[in-house]
Amino acid sequence: MKCGIVVFPGSNCDHDCYHILKKVLNQETHWLWHKDNADLSSFDLVVLPGGFSYGDYLRAGAISRFSPVMNSVISFAKKGGKVLGICNGFQILVESGLLPGALMQNHTRKFICKNVYVRVESTHTPFTQECSDKSVLQIPIAHHQGSYYIDPHSLGDLEEKGQILFRYCDAEGNITDSSNPNGSVSSVAGLCNAQKNVMGMMPHPERCADPLWPNVDGQSIFKSLITQS
Amino acid sequence: MLAQIHVTFKEGVLDPQGKTVHHALNDLGYDEVLDVHIGKYLEIKLDSVSEEEAEIRVREMCERLLANTVIESFRFKLVSTE
Numbered sequence: 001m002k003c004g005i006v007v008f009p010g011s012n013c014d015h016d017c018y019h020i021l022k023k024v025l026n027q028e029t030h031w032l033w034h035k036d037n038a039d040l041s042s043f044d045l046v047v048l049p050g051g052f053s054y055g056d057y058l059r060a061g062a063i064s065r066f067s068p069v070m071n072s073v074i075s076f077a078k079k080g081g082k083v084l085g086i087c088n089g090f091q092i093l094v095e096s097g098l099l100p101g102a103l104m105q106n107h108t109r110k111f112i113c114k115n116v117y118v119r120v121e122s123t124h125t126p127f128t129q130e131c132s133d134k135s136v137l138q139i140p141i142a143h144h145q146g147s148y149y150i151d152p153h154s155l156g157d158l159e160e161k162g163q164i165l166f167r168y169c170d171a172e173g174n175i176t177d178s179s180n181p182n183g184s185v186s187s188v189a190g191l192c193n194a195q196k197n198v199m200g201m202m203p204h205p206e207r208c209a210d211p212l213w214p215n216v217d218g219q220s221i222f223k224s225l226i227t228q229s
Numbered sequence: 230m231l232a233q234i235h236v237t238f239k240e241g242v243l244d245p246q247g248k249t250v251h252h253a254l255n256d257l258g259y260d261e262v263l264d265v266h267i268g269k270y271l272e273i274k275l276d277s278v279s280e281e282e283a284e285i286r287v288r289e290m291c292e293r294l295l296a297n298t299v300i301e302s303f304r305f306k307l308v309s310t311e
Contacts, residue, residue, distance in 0.1 A: 059297055066294070095297065102299040107245050149242060149300055183243065 001044045001226050004032040006073065006089075008064050013050035013086065016206040021047075024210050025222055034067040040076040045225055048073070048089025050142070050204060060103065060145045061091035070096060082126055082225060083198045087143055090190070090200030098198050099191065100158070101150035106143070107183025113142040115215075116181055118166040118189045118203055119173045125192055127199040128165050130224040136173045137166075137217040139203035141181060146202040148184035148191075155186055166190035166201055230275045232287045234305040236296045237268030271295060274310070283307050 003021045007014050014031075022029040032038050032046065034053075040046060054063035064070065070092070077083045077098050085093040093099040106112055117138055120131040131137070150158070158164050166189040170179040180187045182202070190201030205218030238244045244266055251265040273290070275283055287305055296303040 058295070062294060062297065094299075102297055104242070104300060105245060107243065109245050109249065147243075183245075 001027045002042060003027050003029045003045045003047065004038070004040065004043050005029065005047045005049055006032045006034060006069055007049075008034045008051065008053035008067060010053040010055055011049050011051035011088070013088075013204065013206060016204075017047050017049045017086070020206045020209045020218075020222060025219075025226060027226065032069055032072075034064070034069045036072075037068045038072045040072050040081060043076070043081065045082045045084065046073055046076060048083065048085040048092050049206075050087030050089060053088055053092065056088075056145070059091075059095065060088060061093075061095035064088075064092045065096035074098065077193075077198050080195065080197050084127065084221075084225070085198075085200040086204055086206065087141075087146070087202055090202055091145060093198060093200040099193055099200050100154055101148055101185075101191075103145050103202075104147045104149050105145050106147050106181070108181075111142075111144040112146070112181050113140070114181070115140050116189075116203060117169050117171055117173075117179065119169040119175065121164045121167055122162045124162060125165060125196045125199065125224075127192065127221055127224055130227055131220045134173060136169060136171065137220065138171075138208065138215055139205055139218055140207050141203050143182070143202055146184070147182045148188040148202075150185055150188075158188075158191060159186075161194055163191050163194065163196075164188055165192055165199060166203070230278065230280070230283055231308045231310050232271075232273040232275060232283065232305050233308060234271040234273065234287070234291060234295060234303060235268055236271070236291070236301050236303045237266050238300060239302050242300045268301075280307055
């Protein structure tokens with residue numbers, strides 16, 4: 001699988017994603033610089049990594065979506081190319097309109113950095129097909145603007161089309177208010193577009209995918225993508 | 230010309246900062262405070278543009294970049310600086 005990792009000014013999880021894809025999972029992996037209008041036609045996957053692109057000024061992801069590389073990413077996605085946005089990458093995807101809804105300040109008004117549990121809500125996507133349905137993954141979050149918002153009508157639409165891929169839950173997989181760390185609507189932690197080739201999630205699977213660390217729950221997402229290509 | 234722009238959350242979108250300040254004001258004894266909305270205020274200086282043009286272009290700036298219209302609404306005033 002040929003992977004590209006986009007580097008924005010302020011990206012800080014780009015090397016983690018590169019490490020997992022290239023060194024742990026042995027995939028051909030390239031950097032994509034934000035100023036380049038790159039030709040992505042030969043790529044199988046583009047990752048928008050976590051971080052604080054453009055300092056999160058105005059709103060997280062608001063400035064990055066106008067980077068030259070995003071024109072390439074948007075046309076890549078429109079042609080069916082797979083795009084994975086993690087944390088700040090998810091924020092950029094909603095700002096660019098590739099994913100519906102918006103990401104707002106956490107309801108606690110604090111930056112939250114901790115391990116959380118998410119439940120796999122759909123396995124019929126290239127991002128989750130290696131996961132077991134309703135399985136619980138432990139993946140860390142680290143964000144200040146991760147509270148997912150969408151109007152109730154569109155939320156129903158997402159449910160119906162199986163676009164909600166991950167929900168925050170407790171260790172047993174129960175969706176409760178106390179297991180929702182940031183006040184996201186319907187505990188949404190990750191979702192995909194209707195075509196199922198663009199996925200955004202707030203938790204960081206690249207931070208739990210190297211076997212040097214006891215938790216490798218994040219691997220199932222990358223492995224799903226590799227199996228697919 | 231100066232564009233004075235206010236960006237605030239839409240009705241029905243939870244505003245955790247506004248809610249906290251609301252509680253703080255009530256705690257300080259300002260019982261008349263019913264609701265607080267916190268937003269952004271931007272001032273944009275414009276050069277060599279007519280008021281009609283500015284009206285169109287500032288609206289476009291708000292829709293494209295300054296506000297996320299999924300969650301925010303905006304309003305603005307154009308003020309002559311001459």
